[in-house]
Amino acid sequence: MIKRRTFDVLVVGGGPAGLAAVSTLLQESTKTCVWVDPQFRSGRLINFTPVPSNTRTSLFVRYAEGCGGGDGLAMRKLRERRQDVGCELKLAAEMVREVAETLAERHLERLERVWGTCEELEQTMDGWNALFSSGESVMVEHVILATGAHPxxxxxxxxxxxxxxxxxxxxxxxxxxxxxxxxxxxxxxxxxxxxxxxxxxxxxxxxxxxxxxxxxxxxxxxxxxxxxxxxxxxxxxxxxxxxxxxxxxxxxxxxxxxxxxxxxxxxxxxxxxxxxYERNPLPVIRDLNGETVMVSGYDTEQRLMGTNDKVICNLYGLGIAFPERVIDPSGEQEQAVGLWKFMPTTKKLQLSICN
Ligand SMILES: Cc1cc2nc3c(=O)[nH]c(=O)nc-3n(C[C@H](O)[C@H](O)[C@H](O)COP(=O)(O)OP(=O)(O)OC[C@H]3O[C@@H](n4cnc5c(N)ncnc54)[C@H](O)[C@@H]3O)c2cc1C
The missing domain is CATH 3.50.50 (FAD/NAD(P)-binding domain)
Structure with a gap:
């Protein structure tokens, strides 16, 4: 049962990108957040536990510290590993789960977690009315979709x-x-x-x-x-x-x-x-007239766009579903996907939400 009916920000998705968004907002602003995911088990990382990481362990530690880290078992396991080589993704998955728990305990006043899915987002004059699979709904000003991807x-x-x-x-x-x-x-x-x-x-x-x-x-x-x-x-x-x-x-x-x-x-x-990988299905999005809006893309500030590429007010995308476009040293455009890479994008997003 959700205790309050209004929040500043709704974050949809409890994977690494959702965690980056929630932790940044809680640590660097006074915003209240509602965070929804079916399981809060580290998103899709849970499927990759035996996979060797393609990034150095130090980047998982930096990501975790950026999210408020803590000193739990998963963090200690990561820190004990050699930092300049990769590790199995199990350690990253355990860390994401642990940091999410720590964050929820630390910010009881400003964060509420909802186990389930966000089914529908209806635009209102002040922001969004979000409907969850439980049948409950909340009013929020901003929505961040960190809804992930599948093969x-x-x-x-x-x-x-x-x-x-x-x-x-x-x-x-x-x-x-x-x-x-x-x-x-x-x-x-x-x-x-x-x-x-x-x-x-x-x-x-x-x-x-x-x-x-x-x-x-x-x-x-x-x-x-x-x-x-x-x-x-x-x-x-x-x-x-x-x-x-x-x-x-x-x-x-x-x-x-x-x-x-x-x-x-x-x-x-x-x-x-x-x-x-391709983007997971998004919640149904309705504009002020109740019409369904299809997301056509997102801009450099991670704002989602709808019909005729028009920016949809106060709706943002993050993570593997909406990776930031970056230019690599050879001048080619790439999509920045990876736990540590979600952090700068999240900071940028937090600034536009809070200003
Ligand atoms: C094989 C492989 C190896 C990788 N190795 C590395 C690596 O070494 N280092 C690294 O940094 N990255 C690595 N990555 C990338 C990294 O794992 C992913 O980019 C990361 O999991 C994406 O995080 P995310 O939060 O964007 O999405 P996800 O992890 O997919 O999480 C999305 C979450 O949103 C939830 N969700 C979706 N829709 C809704 C809804 N409507 N309501 C509520 N919840 C919803 C989902 O259930 C899920 O929990 C790898 C990826 C792959 C595929």
Whole structure:
């Protein structure tokens, strides 16, 4: 049961981006917040617990400290690790959960958490009326959507074998494939390479065919501390493995996709689409006239846009669903995705909400 009916800010999503938003608002303003998530179990990170991180452990510690950190067990575990290399994402997931709990205890007066989903946002003259899956509703001035993303499904093409959920293959203990199987992995992303690595390291690995459009790209650490292709290049254990391990994989370039699939898919018993992530469905958004508004994009201040790219008042996006666009050292535009990378975006957002 929600205790109060009005808040300054609603944050939707309890993953790393939602935590960054709530902690920044609580620490750097006097705003009251209502925070909604079905579980408050660290968002999608919970699916990646055995995955080796592609960022250094020190960045998780910096993120956590930016969120108000604390000195709980998960924080201590992270701090005890070597800081200049990666760690398994389990430690990051535990930290996000712990910091969220600490924050909720510390700010009882200004933060209320709601277990469930935000189903609908109705624009009002003063802000938004938000409806939750529990049937309850609250009035808020601003809304931040940190609603996350899920693996992008592949196109529906004829395939007689089994389509495998890519995230299952990120968890080696759940993989049930053997040398009798032939697995087609479509994609060249960080997740795709982690999947190829996990498959090839099985005690009795299947035949692995990797369908890809582009060549692999690696992040480059420059002398001035910046990282070229930081968000699009391979890093960490996946990069280390790919430099040699790719030799164990049959690589098939998707030149003419139809011809390639016609030729190769009949050989595959299993197929995995590891072609990136797409935004989760958003709550239904209604304007002042009660009309449904479809989000068409977001601007450089993370403000969401609706019909004709018009900014929707007091509605913002954050995290992997609405990553900040940045320019990398090679001059290419990238989307900044990662726990530590959500912090500067969040600070910018907090400033525009509070000014
Ligand atoms: C394989 C892989 C490896 C990665 N490795 C790293 C790494 O090493 N380092 C790093 O920094 N990052 C890494 N990332 C990126 C990082 O994990 C994600 O970017 C991060 O989880 C995204 O956080 P988020 O809060 O934006 O979204 P999510 O984690 O997806 O959280 C969104 C939350 O919102 C909730 N939600 C959605 N809709 C609603 C609604 N209507 N109402 C209420 N709640 C809702 C969801 O249930 C979920 O809990 C990796 C990602 C992948 C895929």
């Amino acid at each position: 992008k499904p592949g196109p529906s093409i004829p395939f007689d074998g089994i389509i495998v959920d890519p995230e299952t293959l990120l968890r080696p203990s759940e993989i049930q494939l053997t040398a009798q199987d032939t697995v087609g992995v479509v994609g060249n992303s960080h997740s795709a390479v982690l999947i190829l690595m996990n498959l090839s390291k099985l005690p009795s690995p299947p035949r692995i065919i990797n369908f890809h459009r582009k060549n692999l790209r690696y992040a480059e650490y420059l002398n001035d501390g910046r990282i070229k292709h930081d968000n699009t290049g391979l890093k960490g254990e996946a990069a280390e493995w790919a430099r040699e391990g790719m030799a164990k994989v049959e690589r098939v370039q998707l030149t003419d996709e139809q011809t390639v699939y016609d030729k190769w898919l009949p050989e595959c018993t299993h197929l995995v689409w590891a072609i990136g």
